[in-house]
Amino acid sequence: MxxxxxxxxxxxxxxxxxxxxxxxxxxxxxxxxILPAGSEIDNEALSRPREVFRSEAIGGRKSYxxxxxxxxxxxxxxxxxxxxxxxxxxATCHVNGTFNPRLFVPGLSHGPGTFDTTGPIFNPLAxxxxxxxxxxxxxxxxxxxxxxxxxxxMASLRDFVRGVIVNEFAGPEPSPAILDALVAYIEDIxxxxxxxxxxGGKLVGQLSDSQKRGEALFYRPFPHDPALxxxxxxxxSGAFVDHRQxxxxxxxxxxxxxxxxxxxxxxxxxxxRYRSYAEVVTHFDRVFYLGLSTQDRRDLVTYLTAIxxxxxxxxxxxxxxxMREIEDFVSVLDAALPARDGAAVALVIDAVNAELxxxxxxxxxxxxxxxxxxxxxxxxxxxxxxxxxLSLHRLEAAAAREDVETATKRLTDYRATLAAALPxxxxxxxxxxxxxxxxxxxxAARQQLYRAAIDPAMAARRPFDPDD
Amino acid sequence: MTATHLPAxxxxxHVLAGLIPVALAVMPTAPSAAAEFGAGIxxxxxxxxxxxxxxxxxxxxxxxxxxxxDLAGAQRAWLExxxxxxxxxxxxDEFFPELDAAIDAWPDAKHxxxxxxxxxxxxxxxxxxxxxxxxxxxxxxxxxxxxxxxxTAQGLLNGAAKLAFEIGENKSDGGESPFSGNxxxxxxxxxxxxxxAYREVFAAPLAAADAALDRxxxxxxxxxxxxxxxxDLAxxxxxxxRRLSEELATALQAAGPVIGLQKPVLED
Numbered sequence: 001m002x003x004x005x006x007x008x009x010x011x012x013x014x015x016x017x018x019x020x021x022x023x024x025x026x027x028x029x030x031x032x033x034i035l036p037a038g039s040e041i042d043n044e045a046l047s048r049p050r051e052v053f054r055s056e057a058i059g060g061r062k063s064y065x066x067x068x069x070x071x072x073x074x075x076x077x078x079x080x081x082x083x084x085x086x087x088x089x090x091a092t093c094h095v096n097g098t099f100n101p102r103l104f105v106p107g108l109s110h111g112p113g114t115f116d117t118t119g120p121i122f123n124p125l126a127x128x129x130x131x132x133x134x135x136x137x138x139x140x141x142x143x144x145x146x147x148x149x150x151x152x153x154m155a156s157l158r159d160f161v162r163g164v165i166v167n168e169f170a171g172p173e174p175s176p177a178i179l180d181a182l183v184a185y186i187e188d189i190x191x192x193x194x195x196x197x198x199x200g201g202k203l204v205g206q207l208s209d210s211q212k213r214g215e216a217l218f219y220r221p222f223p224h225d226p227a228l229x230x231x232x233x234x235x236x237s238g239a240f241v242d243h244r245q246x247x248x249x250x251x252x253x254x255x256x257x258x259x260x261x262x263x264x265x266x267x268x269x270x271x272x273r274y275r276s277y278a279e280v281v282t283h284f285d286r287v288f289y290l291g292l293s294t295q296d297r298r299d300l301v302t303y304l305t306a307i308x309x310x311x312x313x314x315x316x317x318x319x320x321x322x323m324r325e326i327e328d329f330v331s332v333l334d335a336a337l338p339a340r341d342g343a344a345v346a347l348v349i350d351a352v353n354a355e356l357x358x359x360x361x362x363x364x365x366x367x368x369x370x371x372x373x374x375x376x377x378x379x380x381x382x383x384x385x386x387x388x389x390l391s392l393h394r395l396e397a398a399a400a401r402e403d404v405e406t407a408t409k410r411l412t413d414y415r416a417t418l419a420a421a422l423p424x425x426x427x428x429x430x431x432x433x434x435x436x437x438x439x440x441x442x443x444a445a446r447q448q449l450y451r452a453a454i455d456p457a458m459a460a461r462r463p464f465d466p467d468d
Numbered sequence: 469m470t471a472t473h474l475p476a477x478x479x480x481x482h483v484l485a486g487l488i489p490v491a492l493a494v495m496p497t498a499p500s501a502a503a504e505f506g507a508g509i510x511x512x513x514x515x516x517x518x519x520x521x522x523x524x525x526x527x528x529x530x531x532x533x534x535x536x537x538d539l540a541g542a543q544r545a546w547l548e549x550x551x552x553x554x555x556x557x558x559x560x561d562e563f564f565p566e567l568d569a570a571i572d573a574w575p576d577a578k579h580x581x582x583x584x585x586x587x588x589x590x591x592x593x594x595x596x597x598x599x600x601x602x603x604x605x606x607x608x609x610x611x612x613x614x615x616x617x618x619x620t621a622q623g624l625l626n627g628a629a630k631l632a633f634e635i636g637e638n639k640s641d642g643g644e645s646p647f648s649g650n651x652x653x654x655x656x657x658x659x660x661x662x663x664x665a666y667r668e669v670f671a672a673p674l675a676a677a678d679a680a681l682d683r684x685x686x687x688x689x690x691x692x693x694x695x696x697x698x699x700d701l702a703x704x705x706x707x708x709x710r711r712l713s714e715e716l717a718t719a720l721q722a723a724g725p726v727i728g729l730q731k732p733v734l735e736d
Contacts, residue, residue, distance in 0.1 A: 360637065383735030
């Protein structure tokens, strides 16, 4: 859940980007700093994508490996170079294991939600000299979706994850154990359940006529190539993928993306060129000469919307979910400290520290004049979180000395400090950025400030267009 | 750290080098009451007065340059005013929270340093006369209140610990002064303020009561200076800075009871 208020601009380009989920709107912003002017990497939505873990969905619990992998996924320490400097982690782009529709880095993005992993900023050694930005894929159901990468270049999820860390984000070589944990975590992220999908990927229950027609069209052979149909590549019984790459007229060979939970994954295609199912259907109609009528296209969209759905795609952000996540991470230390697993301990502490700082920022300080009310409550919450951060620091120092006995005591102290902080956080929550009205006032003030900083000469520039 | 701020920091260090032996000579070896911090507090208050005067003078120049439509001059004056303010920040929130909120509001497009910063450095406009006049008035009020207020050792320790923590919390990633790119210089100014508070008010009694803790605080501050001397935010080791920030806040918290004060709170 990473997102400190990152600071990154030189000039003030533009202005606002919508994002999915409920919540606020925020402006592209930035400061003199690590990322280019106009960068937007935070996701400050009031609702966050819901993360379903397969282990829990089938009645079990998250393993040590899954929790360690989750912590590593949220630790800037896993990455290197500019990403770590900017406080980014894997979770910056894959928010709660999905994606970040607001992610935008000028020069590396075609639009919000896309990103060029072979650009000059994060690992100059991987810079290929072109902006070939792609969407950040959701990791829901990743265990079923090999090969990996939009072009399917990696058969192994483990190899792919290592490549992202080391080659794309200039991180240090992760240990085999950390890679195992990351893979365990990613493979535990399940699809959101969809009660409309029955055995074999067939729609079940009360279906509309349009859905029925759409499903039939989905299986219908293409007029000019009867060996093909939508379903021949998006195999319904197999998570709507065929594990193969195809040229579908999108400038190269790309693997078949899953259609499960795809309602929440826009923009579509590897480079995010389409914002809606309607645009996608129109593309296939044109490229494969399908001869679809307007009604056919509508029916296909209706069908795609039904199979791409998922239950409770978002959940409200707040103190409680944040605390649950922090405790999940910290629980790793119960085993990692006595095992003297320095790499695991360091990643967990880094992830928890980032979470605590982010949590603190949700309680506006006294100088945040946009927020009224609850001043004392907010101050107490911030103070309590800061004490928790220092408690974690003492734990970190003992662990760095490999003084397991002291570190274990510090872990107990940390838990007590965090438990003592919880009532203050809960009391301040109505005046925090978890509250829609408070968040609206805060982000409106921030947007106003950034708009005041727009140089008219810069604002008149056209936004970046990859087709220029 | 910008060239604008280097002379001030160097001057501060020069002054401190001369003051420390004096302070060591006059401070009791084991203070048991807040009154025993009086001499150090007086010295530190002198430092604060100098910083706020510097900020106020620069704010007057800022107002004049804005009125004259001199963007470059206004930007230089803003940076100078900011330097003095940040060096005095140990006392801002702790003793004068309302003025602090008016002078250093965030996010606020109408009041304070950052509203002016957005216009000058973002929009490259000098259309900020009203805000500049208000800032000047608030800084003058701040100076008057500072002169009239009796600073307490506990309040100064609280302020120093809070600021030490704050540097690692949200200043190090560049977010303090986003439009001017002045954040690294401001970290240096904050550090100069903490350094002065520690050396003038707390170093001698702590050295007498717990020499090891005193050495730890001094070493952490020195390391802090070295890390922030990177000169480029992108080259700053953020993790190291965050740890130093927490280390210094922790050490200052530990110092409180050792020198007869309460453990400083980080937010109140």
